Amino acid sequence: MDCPISRAVVPVAGLGTRLLPATKSQPKEMLPVARKPIVQYVVEELARNGVRNLLFVTGRGKAAIENHFDSDPALMESLRKAGKDDLLLALDFEELGLNILYTRQSVQRGLGDAILHGESFAGKEPFIVALGDSIIGLHGESMACQRMADAFVREDADVVIAVEEVEPAHVRFYGIVEPHGEGDVFRIRTMVEKPAPDTAPSRLAVSGRYVFGPGIFDRIRQVKPDKRGEIQITDAIRAIAEGGGKVMGVKLRPEEKRYDIGNMPSYFETFLEFALADPDHGERVRTYLRRILAE
Numbered sequence: 234m235d236c237p238i239s240r241a242v243v244p245v246a247g248l249g250t251r252l253l254p255a256t257k258s259q260p261k262e263m264l265p266v267a268r269k270p271i272v273q274y275v276v277e278e279l280a281r282n283g284v285r286n287l288l289f290v291t292g293r294g295k296a297a298i299e300n301h302f303d304s305d306p307a308l309m310e311s312l313r314k315a316g317k318d319d320l321l322l323a324l325d326f327e328e329l330g331l332n333i334l335y336t337r338q339s340v341q342r343g344l345g346d347a348i349l350h351g352e353s354f355a356g357k358e359p360f361i362v363a364l365g366d367s368i369i370g371l372h373g374e375s376m377a378c379q380r381m382a383d384a385f386v387r388e389d390a391d392v393v394i395a396v397e398e399v400e401p402a403h404v405r406f407y408g409i410v411e412p413h414g415e416g417d418v419f420r421i422r423t424m425v426e427k428p429a430p431d432t433a434p435s436r437l438a439v440s441g442r443y444v445f446g447p448g449i450f451d452r453i454r455q456v457k458p459d460k461r462g463e464i465q466i467t468d469a470i471r472a473i474a475e476g477g478g479k480v481m482g483v484k485l486r487p488e489e490k491r492y493d494i495g496n497m498p499s500y501f502e503t504f505l506e507f508a509l510a511d512p513d514h515g516e517r518v519r520t521y522l523r524r525i526l527a528e
């Protein structure tokens with residue numbers, strides 16, 4: 234698949250405290266959603282969108298992610314002997330054609346700082362950032378990153394952000410953009426991190442996928458830490474937009490719902506929705522749910 238941008242940084246260093254106790258000793262990105270861990274959907278989405286080089290920004294306690302994507306010749310051999318072709322295919326990460334690298338954010342200094350860890354990986358090329366705890370579209374089947382990369386090149390943008398309209402009560406959980414113009418691809422005047430509903434400039438929330446030019450790194454370095462000591466990527470993007478840089482929004486399509494797995498209710502909902510859509514077992518889950526709901 235042709236994509237003008239072949240590099241992606243995937244931050245997975247967050248502690249996952251809102252998903253405790255499930256995340257006590259395993260990364261939240263490794264929680265299963267139906268058949269696969271969350272982060273596998275993200276990696277498969279990126280490969281489908283034309284990414285070839287991927288950098289995970291990990292942290293303490295995240296080794297399971299590295300183990301998951303490592304090749305396991307003994308396991309593959311036993312699956313081959315047992316004739317389990319479907320599992321062989323599902324586990325054949327080499328088939329994705331990705332070169333996967335890892336680096337570590339040792340101190341929790343926020344998303345902006347995590348992205349800064351990708352500076353030497355990105356070099357002077359534009360790159361995608363995909364949050365490792367967000368799946369875009371049922372089973373991650375979205376081509377939003379490719380549309381964003383196309384918009385980045387076509388518009389000669391500095392930053393492109395995926396946005397999704399959220400309910401007024403939810404604006405306080407996200408970065409919210411102030412659009413300048415309409416349509417599915419539009420210019421962003423500015424943005425604010427987690428505003429109160431009455432001060433939010435719109436209901437368009439930043440949704441876990443970004444494209445950046447190399448200029449982002451200097452901007453991140455200029456950001457002052459917030460009161461929790463975190464460097465917010467929103468502050469760096471706002472500085473670019475307000476300084477006359479070109480920041481564009483790309484709207485996610487209706488079939489590109491964003492599954493944000495940062496808290497228990499959204500994790501439960503996502504699991505159920507993916508399990509119901511499972512080609513082999515979905516019908517059985519549906520029957521079971523109907524039955525227990527009727528009891």
Ligand code: G1P
Nearest residue numbers: 344407408438439440441442467
């Ligand atoms: C981060 C960003 C926020 C964005 C969200 C989802 O917040 O700071 O602007 O809306 O990801 O992409 P977090 O979920 O890490 O608190």
